[in-house]
Amino acid sequence: KASRVEAVRELIPAAAPAASDEPFLQCANVWKAYGERDVLKGISFNVKPGEVVAVIGPSGSGKSTLLRLVNHLESIDQGEIRVGGRYVGYVKENGRLRPTSGRAKARAEVGVSMVFQSFNLFANLTALENIMEAPVRVHGVPRAEAEALARRLLAAVGLSSHADHLPQHLSGGQQQRVAIARALAVKPRLMLFDEPTSALDPELVGEVLNVMRALAEAGMTMIIVTHEIRFAREVADRVVFFDEGSIVEEGAPADILDKPSKERTRRFLSVIG
Ligand code: ADP
Ligand code: MG
Numbered sequence: 001k002a003s004r005v006e007a008v009r010e011l012i013p014a015a016a017p018a019a020s021d022e023p024f025l026q027c028a029n030v031w032k033a034y035g036e037r038d039v040l041k042g043i044s045f046n047v048k049p050g051e052v053v054a055v056i057g058p059s060g061s062g063k064s065t066l067l068r069l070v071n072h073l074e075s076i077d078q079g080e081i082r083v084g085g086r087y088v089g090y091v092k093e094n095g096r097l098r099p100t101s102g103r104a105k106a107r108a109e110v111g112v113s114m115v116f117q118s119f120n121l122f123a124n125l126t127a128l129e130n131i132m133e134a135p136v137r138v139h140g141v142p143r144a145e146a147e148a149l150a151r152r153l154l155a156a157v158g159l160s161s162h163a164d165h166l167p168q169h170l171s172g173g174q175q176q177r178v179a180i181a182r183a184l185a186v187k188p189r190l191m192l193f194d195e196p197t198s199a200l201d202p203e204l205v206g207e208v209l210n211v212m213r214a215l216a217e218a219g220m221t222m223i224i225v226t227h228e229i230r231f232a233r234e235v236a237d238r239v240v241f242f243d244e245g246s247i248v249e250e251g252a253p254a255d256i257l258d259k260p261s262k263e264r265t266r267r268f269l270s271v272i273g
Contacts, residue, residue, distance in 0.1 A: 030042065032069060040066060050220075055223060111188045114194065127159060127174075139186065153181035195227065240256075
């Protein structure tokens with residue numbers, strides 16, 4: 001286990017210098033509506049370098065929407081999101097912040113990577129090729145260099161011997177580990193996980209959580225939307241409880257998960273627990 005943390009640590013950018021108290025991610029009064037429906041109602045939310053934040057909350061409460069906004073997949077209606085102190089990737093237009101064209105490049109610039117519930121691997125590419133894709137196509141990394149990195153990433157997630165497998169020949173847990181390796185290949189400074197184990201058979205959840213745990217211990221800055229309460233308690237520095245587009249409460253895992261101060265949080269935990 002220690003060696004996995006070491007292997008991962010060598011592959012991720014150093015955490016931002018502690019000299020700065022600046023949060024790495026700053027969301028201030030973020031509003032987002034779909035049609036008439038307010039999905040995010042003035043979210044303010046910061047993440048410090050190296051911090052691991054678990055986001056929990058009922059289905060439909062806006063958790064995925066928040067991650068998509070941070071990852072420049074959609075525009076925001078009001079408020080601002082800064083990554084590494086910059087608004088990179090957004091332009092202000094009629095008072096709105098709109099993602100600029102070339103979003104993949106914008107994401108690369110700000111250093112955000114996302115892992116989805118449904119893995120989203122390219123079905124026609126091998127595990128190795130999936131990991132090489134973004135470095136080669138978006139970042140212009142020479143193939144040999146991208147392949148060397150991809151092999152080290154596969155080793156770090158325990159899949160060295162699966163380099164040439166197509167996704168359809170991998171288990172869900174293996175596919176998700178490839179997806180994490182692929183997300184790491186662009187050297188992100190912030191990793192977003194949207195229910196990364198929700199689509200997995202129970203016996204495959206652990207292998208994915210182990211990789212995420214190693215990443216957390218190696219110092220990666222992470223936001224993890226999850227229903228794995230035990231994992232959140234153990235790995236997160238902070239737990240944020242979302243409901244109906246607002247942050248209901250947040251704090252240390254022991255406080256939020258074991259003695260929440262809000263009734264809504266208690267109710268949610270009793271239902272999923
Ligand atoms: P969560 O991840 O917490 O389950 P989401 O962020 O996915 O919640 O969704 C929040 C709300 O926004 C839901 O009511 C959902 O139906 C709605 N929603 C999400 N994406 C869209 C979209 N592209 N168009 C319209 N409504 C959406
Ligand atoms: Mg969701």
